[in-house]
Amino acid sequence: xxxxxxxxLYELCPVPLLKAxxxxxxxxxxxxxxxxxxxxxxxANIKEWAVKNQYPVExxxxxxxxWEVYIEKTK
Amino acid sequence: MSNxxxxxxxxxxxxxxxxxQIPFGIILLILALTLxxxxxxxxxxxxxxxxxxxxxxxxxxxxRFCFAAALRDPFLVKDTRLFRGMLLAMMVSTxxxxxxxxxxxxKNPIExxxxxxxxxxxxxxxxxxAFLFGVGMVIAGGCxxxxxxxxxxxxxxxxxxxxxxFIGTILGAKHYGFWYEHIIEHAKTIYFxxxxxxxxxxxxxxxxLFGLYVLAIWYENxxxxxx
Numbered sequence: 001x002x003x004x005x006x007x008x009l010y011e012l013c014p015v016p017l018l019k020a021x022x023x024x025x026x027x028x029x030x031x032x033x034x035x036x037x038x039x040x041x042x043x044a045n046i047k048e049w050a051v052k053n054q055y056p057v058e059x060x061x062x063x064x065x066x067w068e069v070y071i072e073k074t075k
Numbered sequence: 076m077s078n079x080x081x082x083x084x085x086x087x088x089x090x091x092x093x094x095x096q097i098p099f100g101i102i103l104l105i106l107a108l109t110l111x112x113x114x115x116x117x118x119x120x121x122x123x124x125x126x127x128x129x130x131x132x133x134x135x136x137x138x139r140f141c142f143a144a145a146l147r148d149p150f151l152v153k154d155t156r157l158f159r160g161m162l163l164a165m166m167v168s169t170x171x172x173x174x175x176x177x178x179x180x181x182k183n184p185i186e187x188x189x190x191x192x193x194x195x196x197x198x199x200x201x202x203x204x205a206f207l208f209g210v211g212m213v214i215a216g217g218c219x220x221x222x223x224x225x226x227x228x229x230x231x232x233x234x235x236x237x238x239x240x241f242i243g244t245i246l247g248a249k250h251y252g253f254w255y256e257h258i259i260e261h262a263k264t265i266y267f268x269x270x271x272x273x274x275x276x277x278x279x280x281x282x283x284l285f286g287l288y289v290l291a292i293w294y295e296n297x298x299x300x301x302x
Binding site (some may be wrong): 001010038072 | 080081088093139141148217228229232
């Protein structure tokens with residue numbers, strides 16, 4: 001299982017989601033991508049997209065106002 | 076979620092501890108209440124506006140409702156959940172404003188400038204303005220309410236957006252005369268209550284909104300499979 005990190009600090013919606021979508025395309029099945037963000041809507045935004053497309057997803061607030069979104073590529 | 080991902084999260088974040096923000100919250104609450112009492116003594120309407128403003132901010136923050144996303148996501152990721160939420164909110168406000176305006180025009184003559192809920196002219200300028208606002212909203216990462224809410228959340232970037240917002244508003248106000256003279260003055264104001272019965276207007280608008288709602292669901296189901 002490879003882990004990739006995308007730095008999306010200071011990036012606004014919808015840029016993190018677009019970056020995540022792009023990254024997921026290049027990944028192998030079973031890999032996990034971590035999106036780091038400090039924009040409060042990014043978590044909700046990406047989670048919604050991932051749940052709809054049946055990717056396992058988890059949003060963790062690592063610090064006040066800083067989130068990490070984990071998405072696993074399953075297909 | 077697979078076990079591997081759970082372990083990864085645990086490994087990365089297991090030992091971290093967040094700062095306690097409750098004291099700041101209490102200080103802010105006391106400040107807000109003091110201000111509210113001050114407003115109340117001066118003019119009770121100010122206090123009501125203050126409470127409503129904070130209330131709207133809290134609802135916006137916790138619902139994560141974003142008008143920019145509502146209008147952007149249908150195109151970008153074929154997701155219309157927020158857009159449908161906006162349509163529902165418009166249905167509710169349709170009924171609310173219909174009641175307010177109905178009560179108003181029972182007692183007063185129809186004078187566009189005084190009817191509650193801003194009755195203004197319709198024309199090409201609305202399309203141009205809406206398009207410009209939409210482009211700006213997506214680039215700035217939020218509409219005007221979203222920007223204010225995010226400033227409250229602590230996003231420093233949105234201060235810059237607010238500055239741009241001020242500049243734009245001032246420029247707009249300065250040049251309004253030009254636009255009014257050339258485009259807006261010739262546009263017609265259409266107020267449906269003048270032409271149709273009260274019930275038909277409300278029902279018609281609700282039907283249009285409901286039609287858009289159904290269309291949004293169809294659109295989402297149709298294009299989601301391609302992702």
